[in-house]
Amino acid sequence: MSDGSGAGTGRLIQVDDITRVFHVGGEEVRALRGVTFGISRGEWVAIIGQSGSGKSTMMNVLGCLDTPTSGRYMLNGKDVSRMSDDELAVIRNVEIGFIFQTFQLLPKETALANVELPLVYRGMAAKERRERAKAALDKVQLTHRMHHRPNELSGGQRQRVAIARALVSEPSMLLADEPTGNLDSATGEEIVRLFEQLHQAGHTLVLVTHEPKLAARCPRAIRLSDGEIVADGPGREVAMGVAGPMVAGV
């Protein structure tokens, strides 16, 4: 389990005293107020919290879709907190595999083309990326639907395509935002089992969710409230509210 100090080696993610301030209609909204934690390679961590707790902002910062107002974010040894848009685009492409609640598949493209997309922006040759996309689809058992468009797939299948897309570029971490939020419970369970398999295979997984049940399945969970970490510990304990503040956080 992580100690959150950021001092250890093999640390994939280290955020130190991250803040994120938005200005909405002349008012200052502090979405993150000095968040510090670390995630090691191969960890499976849930970030949970109520609506407005700052977890979506955290997810955007972790996913390099947004930069913090202050503080430092080290991802795989690189300080990404002050990078330009284009540098962040490269980091997103290489280091992060996104899995979104609403899948975010391109509706006009086939499952295969959707999975290929991150490799397109890596400048890979068409033949090679097709091979790799097929392999990724094979990992989520969807090879037989690879020529179907998203509207021809079920919700679970769509999310599996999204997972294949996240896996295809062999990123440092998979970052999932409410991955089961749009799925019925049986399909959701199917996806969670897939995450378990990926975790066992050594992938680093970060899940952002408001569902305690999902967080309870993760070995570690971080609870955010009002932009601050209020609990960090084993998923089951944090999800049930047993874990006290900063069990493993600082």
Add this chain to the structure above:
Amino acid sequence: MRAFLDNLRLALGTFLGNPLRSLLTLLGIVIGVATVITMMGLIEGLRTKVNRDLGRLGAHTFQLTKWPAGGFGRFNWAKFAKRPDMGLEDVRAIEMFCPSVGVVAPSDDQGGQKVSTVSAETRPSVRIIGASTTYPMTSGVSVQSGRYFNEVEGMDGRNVVLLGVDVADLLFPGIDPVGFEVRIQNRPFRVIGVLQRRGSFLGMVSMDNQALIPLRVFQQLYGKERSLDIDIQAKDPSLFRKAQDEVTTLMRRRRNVDPDQPNDFEIHTNESVTASFNQLSQVITIAGIGVCLLSLVVGGIGILNIMLVSVMERTREIGVRKALGAKRRRILGQFATEAVLLALFGGGLGVGLGFGLVFLGDWMVGFPMSVPPWAVGLALSMSCGVGLLFGIYPAARAAKLDPVEAMRNE
């Protein structure tokens, strides 16, 4: 290169995904390019035709007239109208005082005339030409049947006429009109000949819808206060330039033109007429390109509009692409490629349509039009430019989108 191919594939996909919308967007560009292609085809055809048809003046012949040969825009017709008329006295003076001149053939003409017989009449569209007996030597007119009028008929002003083929066919279908009587301006004329067919000028105006009468009779019918066109042939090809100089000097003296003033008459040669047409065709070319540019701007605004709509519709897609690692430049390239491809396709359609119109013109009026390759190149590159110019703003907007905001877009 790989990025470009990917962008091209994406652009093609979008284009084929909304074929009707794309086509409607392109209408402005299609029309603009079709216009320029057709106009260029027309001008090129005209040029070929003019070079052939305007060469009617025989070898070492030039024409002296009060009017300029044509042209466009910068002519002050009122100024030319004030110039003194050319008269028969001028003809006689040239014959007397210009030793290098061999033949002088004055003529005058009046369009919109009716020629009739007892039983038939033409529409009021016949050109009546009053000519000297020397006219066939300089004008390229020749007689198909019958004969030309002789010195006596010319001098006496006899009422004799030679009919153009069109007039002869209309008034005397199937028979030789020589010896019959026709009426022009209610005056009876005896037909003494039919002119050789000359075809149509520039494929449009028939040169056979005319009747030729002695100049003296013409002046009785239409008055003497008119300016003559005087065809002048040098005695010998080597004297062509000298004859022109002699005539110019003589005419300047006769018309009291001060030494520091320009000529108040015109001397046309085949070359000068062709040159003045070329000047006209340049003006038409520029006007054509102007029309094309205007249509292209309209087309460009269409592209701008549709690209803005496209960026708005695909905001979410742009967000996803950026989240997955697309840099700004890549998104910019994607949408700019789409705009250029759209415009280029419009340009292609326009070129096709233009060629179609040119062939149609060729087939329907027998006008030999041809499209110069540079016009196709110009039209396509202008389309490309328009696509890029009007596509860059929407593309830049797309490139600037924030991925998080964009993905939230419904």
